[in-house]
Amino acid sequence: MQLTLEEQDMLEGQYGRATQKAMQILHALGTIYSAECMLPVTSVQIAGVSYDNLGEAGLQFLTEMADGGGRARVLTTLNPAGMDTENWQSLGIAEDFARSQLRLIQAFARMGVIATCTCTPYLVGNVPHYGEHIAWAESSAVCYANSVLGARTNREGGPSALAAALTGRTPAYGFHLDEARKPDLTVIVKTQLEGTLAFGALGMVIGGKMEASSHRRRVPYIIGVESASLEELKSLCASLATYGGAALFHMEGVTPESALHTPPDEAFTITRDALDTAIRSMNPDEDTPVDFVSLGCPHLSIQEIARIAELLKGKQVTKTFWITTARPTKQVADRMGYTEIIEASGAQFAADTCCVVAPIQGRFRVMATDSAKACYYATGKNKFKTVLKSFDEVVLEALR
Ligand code: F3S
Numbered sequence: 001m002q003l004t005l006e007e008q009d010m011l012e013g014q015y016g017r018a019t020q021k022a023m024q025i026l027h028a029l030g031t032i033y034s035a036e037c038m039l040p041v042t043s044v045q046i047a048g049v050s051y052d053n054l055g056e057a058g059l060q061f062l063t064e065m066a067d068g069g070g071r072a073r074v075l076t077t078l079n080p081a082g083m084d085t086e087n088w089q090s091l092g093i094a095e096d097f098a099r100s101q102l103r104l105i106q107a108f109a110r111m112g113v114i115a116t117c118t119c120t121p122y123l124v125g126n127v128p129h130y131g132e133h134i135a136w137a138e139s140s141a142v143c144y145a146n147s148v149l150g151a152r153t154n155r156e157g158g159p160s161a162l163a164a165a166l167t168g169r170t171p172a173y174g175f176h177l178d179e180a181r182k183p184d185l186t187v188i189v190k191t192q193l194e195g196t197l198a199f200g201a202l203g204m205v206i207g208g209k210m211e212a213s214s215h216r217r218r219v220p221y222i223i224g225v226e227s228a229s230l231e232e233l234k235s236l237c238a239s240l241a242t243y244g245g246a247a248l249f250h251m252e253g254v255t256p257e258s259a260l261h262t263p264p265d266e267a268f269t270i271t272r273d274a275l276d277t278a279i280r281s282m283n284p285d286e287d288t289p290v291d292f293v294s295l296g297c298p299h300l301s302i303q304e305i306a307r308i309a310e311l312l313k314g315k316q317v318t319k320t321f322w323i324t325t326a327r328p329t330k331q332v333a334d335r336m337g338y339t340e341i342i343e344a345s346g347a348q349f350a351a352d353t354c355c356v357v358a359p360i361q362g363r364f365r366v367m368a369t370d371s372a373k374a375c376y377y378a379t380g381k382n383k384f385k386t387v388l389k390s391f392d393e394v395v396l397e398a399l400r
Contacts (some may be wrong), residue, residue, distance in 0.1 A: 001030050001105035001173070002037045010167055018070030018111075020161035029160055032173030038169040039176055040131045043075050043151075045121050046113065046138035046165065048158030050082035050357035051101040057146045058158075061098060065162065072112035073168035077121040079138050080299070080324070082359055085117065091322075097359055099193060113165065117352035120234060120299040125285040125305035125328070130256045133176055135164030139247075140238035140373065141297050146248040146285040148233050150256030152176045155247050175247055181257070183250050183322030185209070186267035191275065195223055196235035197390040199370035201275040203239025203246075208278075209268060210244035218244070221263045222251040234298045238373040282375045287390065290387055292364035293317075293398040296324030297371035302332050304391070309338040311395040312345040320364070321398040323346035324354045347398065356381060368397040 009015060010023040028039065028301060048054055054062075082101050083093040086161060105115050116124055119138045128134045130150035136142045137156040145151045154174040156164065164170045174180050187206050193199060202225075210218040220240075228236070233254065240246040250258040254285065295308065300323065325333075330351045333339045339349065350358070355367060356377040366385045367378055370393075375386040389397060 001027065001035055003027075004038070007038055007167070007169060016069035018065045018068035019166050021065065021068065021168040023169075025159055025163040026167060026169060026171055030173065033173035034173060035171035035173040037172050037368060039172045040168055041074055041135045041164050041170050042132045043126055043128045043134040043136070044072070044161055044165040045077050045079065045126065045134075045136040045138055045141055046108070046158060046161045047052040047079040048298075049104070049108070049117060050353075051077045051097060051104050051358060052082040052359040054104060055077060059104050059107065062104060065166070066107045066127050068108040070111045070166045072163075072165040074165065075126055076113045076165040077116040077118070077124075077126045078105070078108055079117065079119055079351050080354045080357050081117045082348050082357055083353050085115070085327075087349070087351070091348065091350055091358070092363070093253070093359070111166070116326055116328070118329075119354070120300045120301070120326060123299070123301055123329060124326045131284050133170065135170040136160050137161035139241035140234065142247050143237035143241040143249070144234055147237065147251065147255050152181075153247075181219065181248060183219045183261050184264050184266070185220045186263040186265075187220045188267055188269045189222060189224035191272040192270050193228070193232070195204070195390050196231055196370045197279065197388065198275060199228065199232040199236040200370065200388075201278045202238040202270065203236045203241075203279040204243045204278040204372050205250075205270055205274045207240050207243025207246065210246060218246070219262060220246070220249045222249055225254075225358055228254060231301055233305055236373065238298050238371065263355075267287065272299055276314045278372075279388055282372065282386060288366050290366045290368045290386055290397055291319055292355075292367040292384065293319050293394055294324065294369050294374065295348075295391065295394055296322070296369055297356065297369065297374035298352055299354070300325040300329065302329055302336070305329065305333045305338050305342070307391070308347070308395055309341040311392060312347060312399070313341050315345055315399055317398040318345040318400065319398050322350040322355060323347055324350045327351045368394050370394050
């Protein structure tokens with residue numbers, strides 16, 4: 001693997017222990033994937049931020065990297081943490097957990113990482129442009145960056161994303177190269193799609209098809225979708241990344257580089273029935289009473305928060321209702337008066353975190369959400385049952 005003089009110096013420790021460790025990680029990765037060289041990156045998103053997932057071993061690794069002089073060289077933001085960093089007490093987070101979580105975020109901050117704690121960094125200022133090489137580690141955001149923004153990233157893990165931040169480099173392989181970005185499966189959508197639930201279901205169905213042929217790399221080329229909002233696309237990305245492991249899709253009229261490709265010969269068609277079946281498969285226990293309602297997977301946009309405020313205005317929720325979003329988005333909601341309306345209803349903002357990475361195992365029995373990704377992880381990790389509904393129906397469920 002060809003390294004520049006500066007990269008070689010990093011590897012030999014001239015830039016300190018942490019940068020050396022970071023370059024060792026990237027060099028090993030590049031060697032495994034036969035990368036010819038490193039590429040400069042312009043943006044990094046680090047996942048694996050919740051103390052619930054990282055534990056003491058993760059905290060120790062990050063502390064060592066910070067003590068070793070690690071310093072981000074490019075704009076680097078963080079995925080959701082295990083709690084709202086300002087309002088954790090009212091969400092029922094234990095003090096011990098909070099202390100460890102704050103130390104963990106502090107270790108990132110000492111390295112110059114911006115502690116945004118969101119899985120939608122593209123909504124709060126970390127917005128790479130078409131063709132930029134980046135190193136992102138949140139699967140839904142990776143899919144969004146590649147497919148909607150046209151930036152280029154592999155699905156990084158937490159350590160390789162941190163290593164990219166500290167060196168400003170990533171090995172040149174996978175989705176950084178033209179070859180891997182070619183579509184190899186056409187998806188013909190033969191139904192009208194509207195709302196985050198429908199787009200999430202679309203991701204489930206395409207993802208299932210991709211998984212069924214997982215011996216091959218799959219990049220779907222989706223045709224037949226007339227329009228898609230930012231919120232619908234973030235839902236599709238989260239679901240497609242979860243159910244199919246996708247890092248990139250092409251969609252006519254959406255993906256900046258889709259016009260460079262023609263739809264591949266191998267094709268399958270998606271009808272309304274397939275979407276309905278996918279949604280039904282997530283609702284096996286529809287009659288069990290819901291005791292937890294959560295919206296914001298991926299983190300909510302200001303438009304979604306405005307809609308929640310509209311639906312909750314002057315009403316009272318009857319269940320625990322978490323609204324998960326990035327803190328800067330919550331601050332916009334504060335200024336626009338949405339927070340006051342929402343909190344008057346009894347619903348709670350859970351900024352910086354989400355229903356999957358917060359340590360809430362065993363606290364609830366059935367969660368209602370519009371997110372296919374949240375259902376997948378909540379049933380697995382947090383052992384909730386789930387009910388998958390449309391965005392508006394989820395809000396109405398909280399009032400029922
Ligand atoms: Fe984001 Fe948590 Fe969903 S990290 S994509 S809200 S599982």
